[in-house]
Amino acid sequence: MSRKEQIVDVARQLLEADGPGGVTMRAIADRLEIRAPSLYKHIADKHELEVALIARGFAEQAEAFTAAISNTTEPVAAIAHSYRSWALANPHLYALMTSNPLPRNDLPAGLEIAAAAPLVEAVHGNTDRARALWAFAHGMVSLELAKRFPPDADLDTAWATGLRSLAS
Amino acid sequence: MSRKEQIVDVARQLLEADGPGGVTMRAIADRLEIRAPSLYKHIADKHELEVALIARGFAEQAEAFTAAISNTTEPVAAIAHSYRSWALANPHLYALMTSNPLPRNDLPAGLEIAAAAPLVEAVHGNTDRARALWAFAHGMVSLELAKRFPPDADLDTAWATGLRSLAS
DNA sequence: GTCTATATTGTGATAGAC
DNA sequence: GTCTATCACAATATAGAC
Structure with a gap:
């Protein structure tokens, strides 16, 4: 190494x-x-370090989401579950990847698309639905990570409620 | 003053x-x-300053959302529009209010509930649906503020798509 | 209630020797 | 490729005089 x-x-x-x-x-x-x-x-500097970390995060997400859609009849739910799991397991890297504009010029080509591809495929290319689902998942995850839900909130049920509406 | x-x-x-x-x-x-x-x-210290800023934000949101549901037949959509507008007009205060655990012990009582009340009422007390809607709105807004959507993304349509599914 | 002076701590980054 | 020495900067906060 x-x-x-x-x-x-x-x-x-x-x-x-x-x-x-x-x-x-x-x-x-x-x-x-x-x-x-x-x-x-x-x-060169600290920025290069951040870009490298973000690139790793996308590569890992792409792998996780691709694995999630193999062997499932509900790909959207499977990706959502995988999305949440990855974010909860890597909270600070997740924040680094979502809280600022992507350094798209410095990132290896195709990484962002590879991570998004499983979801886009699961909604048959409907980008509006894919974005709505991403926003829902990101909102749930980021509020959970920020501990912004009330302490007694039932997040599993909120996830199920949102996915049931959005997945179709 | x-x-x-x-x-x-x-x-x-x-x-x-x-x-x-x-x-x-x-x-x-x-x-x-x-x-x-x-x-x-x-x-006393900088923390007191942050708490005061957050309190102001909630009071303003409560006022904005309450105004939004008066004179509308689609309260969920009206609140969503108001939520997005307020966040885009106050991006850094919005981030301060959503990126960390609420200092609930230091905040005036009832503020959080007052800001959430219009939405909870609009969904007839269904807290799971309210949380799903909040997560969707927060996800859309925070990704927009972070400039994380692709530059050419049609956010209005993504909002409409998500709300149509979730508002029911 | 305001001031000056200062403690304390922390950051990214560079120059130049070896 | 590693080192020592250092720059340049900025932050919150306190002590004590006035």
Whole structure:
């Protein structure tokens, strides 16, 4: 594993462990047992690190959603479940991927489309329905991650209610 | 207007003008033409400032949504339109209100419920449907604010598609 | 209620030696 | 490719004088 890959690995561990504020050049260097300035021999700046993390997230999502639609009679529900699971398992990376404009020019081509493809296929190419479903899923997930629902809210039922209406 | 009210006012102006990073004690003090340490004679700390901003946001939303359901035959659509308008007009305050757990213990009682009441009434008390609608609206709005939809996406149609399914 | 002075902590990033 | 030394900057907050 190259030094650069190690750096991205450590950055991701720090991101999920300590949140975005925990991803500092010093913290990354500490875990690699080198000094912070040495990192700049391998990456140009912190932005490059963020782009690499986002790219990994999309690749993982594409894989998860593709797996979800194999062997199911309800692809939309299966993708929704997979979407929620991935976000809850990778909350800070999920936030990084959804809270700011995508650095589309710096990202490997096709990543965004590959992650979206399973859903678009599940709704037979109806992009408006795909966007409505994505918005619903993103809203549910981001409010859950932000702990913004009332503490006693039954989220499973809210998911089922929304999906039943939107999936058709 | 008390000094404290002036401080909250200025904080809100800075929040929407420069984003959350622009709301510093120094910047607030500069606009009031005093020194930053003087602010602490009027507020305990920055957290108190954030709570005051969030409280204002909820009060404004409650007013906007209540106005939206008067004189309409489609209350859910009217609230959705109002929700989107308010968020687009106050993007950074909206983010402050939705990206973190509510400081419910520090907020005036009833504010959250008052803002949610028009929607709950519009769906005849069906809380699962209300949550699904809220999630959809929040997802649409937050992705729009984050510029996460593809540049050519037709958001009006996505809104209409989602609301048609969810409003029933 | 305002001021000056300061503590404390933290950040990304560069220069230049080895 | 790693190091030491350092720059440049910014943040919240407190002490104590007036």
